[in-house]
Every structure is written in C-alpha cells, then in structure tokens.
Amino acid sequence: MPLAKILLFYVFTPLADPDAVRLWQRDLAESLGLRGRILISKDGLNGTLGGEMGALKRYVRKTRDYPAFKAIDFKWSEGTGLDDEGRSLDFPRLSVKVRDEIVSFGAPGELRVDGAGVVGGGTRLSPDALHQLVAERGDEVVFFDGRNALEAAIGRFRGAVVPDVETTRDFVAELDSGRYDDLKGRPVVTYCTGGIRCEVLSSLMASRGFGEVYQLEGGIVRYGERFGDDGLWEGSLYVFDGRGSVDFSDHAAVIGVCEGCGGATNQTVNCTDAACRTQLVRCASCGPAPCGRHAASVA
Numbered sequence: 001m002p003l004a005k006i007l008l009f010y011v012f013t014p015l016a017d018p019d020a021v022r023l024w025q026r027d028l029a030e031s032l033g034l035r036g037r038i039l040i041s042k043d044g045l046n047g048t049l050g051g052e053m054g055a056l057k058r059y060v061r062k063t064r065d066y067p068a069f070k071a072i073d074f075k076w077s078e079g080t081g082l083d084d085e086g087r088s089l090d091f092p093r094l095s096v097k098v099r100d101e102i103v104s105f106g107a108p109g110e111l112r113v114d115g116a117g118v119v120g121g122g123t124r125l126s127p128d129a130l131h132q133l134v135a136e137r138g139d140e141v142v143f144f145d146g147r148n149a150l151e152a153a154i155g156r157f158r159g160a161v162v163p164d165v166e167t168t169r170d171f172v173a174e175l176d177s178g179r180y181d182d183l184k185g186r187p188v189v190t191y192c193t194g195g196i197r198c199e200v201l202s203s204l205m206a207s208r209g210f211g212e213v214y215q216l217e218g219g220i221v222r223y224g225e226r227f228g229d230d231g232l233w234e235g236s237l238y239v240f241d242g243r244g245s246v247d248f249s250d251h252a253a254v255i256g257v258c259e260g261c262g263g264a265t266n267q268t269v270n271c272t273d274a275a276c277r278t279q280l281v282r283c284a285s286c287g288p289a290p291c292g293r294h295a296a297s298v299a
Contacts, residue, residue, distance in 0.1 A: 003053040004079030010046040010196040012117045013068045018042055018098045026096040032059055035091035039102045043113040046102035046196055050079050050088030075194055075221045080243055090242040103196050106169040111200060122190060122202030122213035127226040130216060142183050146192035146201045153281050154245060154256035154266045155235030168197060175208055187212045195219035224248035236266035260286030
C-alpha cells in the first residue's frame with residue numbers, strides 16, 4: 001500500500017524572479033499529485049506538502065536540482081492517508097503563491113537575506129548543543145516560543161516564555177513593547193515548528209538589543225526526532241494541516257487545558273462562528289463552541 005507522507009521545508013535565499021519559481025513549483029507539484037501550500041518571495045521558499053512517498057521523493061530531487069535550493073532541509077513526517085486518486089487527505093488542495101514574505105511577520109523591510117540565508121539571525125543550536133547550553137548555563141537560559149499562543153497551549157519547552165500573540169504579525173509590536181527587555185542580558189533560545197519563524201524572529205530580537213540570541217536548528221520537529229518526549233519538550237506539536245497535532249512518542253504529556261471543562265486535551269477546534277478564524281483548545285467531549293469574544297458580543 002502506498003505510504004502517505006508530509007514534507008516541511010524552507011530556504012532563505014535571494015530569488016531574482018519569484019513568479020517564475022512559482023510557475024515551476026506549481027507545475028512540478030501538480031504533475032506529482034501533491035497537495036499543500038508553497039509560498040515564494042524574493043527572499044526564498046517555504047512549503048508543506050502531502051502525498052505518496054515516491055511522488056514526494058521525486059519532488060525533493062527536482063527541487064534540489066535548482067542551485068539556490070540545493071541545501072534545503074526537508075523534514076518528513078507521517079501523513080494520515082491517501083484518497084482513491086493517491087492524493088493527501090491532510091490538505092484539501094494545492095496552493096502556490098508569491099508573497100512579500102515567506103513567513104508573515106509584517107516586516108519585510110527589516111529582513112536581510114544573502115546566499116547563506118538570513119543575515120544577523122541567532123546562533124544555530126542543534127538539539128544536542130541546546131542540551132549542552134542548558135547543562136552549562138542552567139536556569140539562566142530562556143526558551144522563547146516563536147509561535148502563536150494557541151500552538152504553545154498544547155505543547156512547549158518546559159518553562160518557556162510564551163508571548164500572548166494570535167499571529168506571527170503580532171511579534172514586532174510585542175518585541176517593541178518592552179515587555180521582554182529584562183531578557184536582553186540572558187541567553188535566549190527561540191524555537192518554532194520547523195525553524196523558519198525563528199530565522200526571522202531571532203534576527204528581529206538581535207536588532208533590538210537582545211545580546212545573546214539562539215535559534216533551535218530544525219525547530220521542534222528536529223528536536224522531537226532526536227529526543228522525543230525524554231528531553232525538555234512537553235506536550236504535542238501543533239501542525240497546520242488535517243492532523244491537527246502530532247506526538248513524538250507513545251508517552252507524550254497532555255498539557256492542553258480544555259476551555260469547556262478544564263480537562264486535559266491536545267485537541268484544537270475552530271470557533272463555530274462562521275466569520276471567526278479563532279481556534280480554541282477543547283476536548284472531544286466538549287466539542288466546538290463560539291470563542292469568548294463572540295459569545296460576549298451575542299449576550
């Protein structure tokens with residue numbers, strides 16, 4: 001039976017003609033029956049695709065044939081399954097678009113990219129190097145979550161600082177607010193799902209006076225592959241596809257708190273208000289509901 005897999009990948013590199021790259025990537029993914037999302041800008045490529053393993057391997061080979069994409073780090077994970085036509089059940093369609101940013105911080109003017117990647121970003125730490133830093137510096141080390149608060153609600157590094165942000169675009173204002181100025185003299189380790197958001201976040205923090213900024217190389221995904229649930233990570237990893245979340249082992253902690261009953265859960269659901277894009281942490285028993293702001297406005 002064909003294996004369903006999911007690829008997560010990105011690369012920061014200057015692209016002279018993003019629209020030409022878009023057409024090539026769209027045609028390539030369509031020809032292989034892949035679904036998911038690919039974003040392209042003058043600063044690089046960011047994507048997540050699902051499909052049959054053989055088709056995804058061909059996509060990887062063809063994409064790496066392009067010199068600027070030769071060093072892309074493709075991260076593999078298990079997909080839910082394939083439909084009768086061999087297409088991923090985790091994505092409804094294929095979307096390939098050109099945007100000002102391949103990760104939306106709303107600060108394209110602050111990002112500098114060259115052939116080696118983001119200029120001025122945090123020092124990269126492998127999962128093992130992260131453990132070494134913590135062993136050497138102990139409680140001085142600060143984990144800084146580069147995702148939105150909902151993602152962090154069901155899984156995060158132990159003791160992490162979790163900014164109260166709904167979207168990636170909220171981070172610039174959050175950093176400029178001064179709330180985290182007390183961290184500027186400490187080692188700060190930024191982390192996110194696959195690493196892309198922390199490429200940008202760590203550069204934004206460094207330019208704002210955070211003196212010792214790191215980024216977890218490969219993100220939570222690579223950390224989970226290395227240490228599973230026997231390290232510094234707790235809970236489930238939120239993912240932006242039909243799976244909802246993934247666990248790294250059969251003994252993953254459940255740290256999410258259902259907004260309905262207060263019970264432990266790693267599930268998230270969409271607000272039942274059709275005009276709302278908010279997601280909530282709610283268990284299967286409580287199910288979907290309107291978010292608080294909409295419930296209050298109706299009352």
